Amino acid sequence: MTEATAIVVQIAFIGGLVLIACELYAIWLICIASERQFNRRLAKLRARHVDWREWRKR
Structure with a gap:
């Protein structure tokens, strides 16, 4: 039993x-x-020349 x-x-x-x-x-x-x-969102924001810190506050 102990082995089992x-x-x-x-x-x-x-x-x-x-x-x-x-x-x-x-x-x-x-x-x-x-x-x-x-990173994908950040790339889109950079393409639109938006400061990501401002976007992050929203």
């Missing part, structure tokens, strides 16, 4: 690590997407 318990604990531990890795990857993807979106 140890196997179950190991599987649960590995599953938890995989879940944490997936969550960190998702957060990383969201950060990159928002940064790209901000």
Whole structure:
């Protein structure tokens, strides 16, 4: 019984690590997407010669 318990604990531990890795990857993807979106907006504002600090205050 103790051997089976140890196997179950190991599987649960590995599953938890995989879940944490997936969550960190998702957060990383969201950060990159928002940064790209901000850079795209910044490029549009520069094309229109708008000061981005003024735009950010709105």
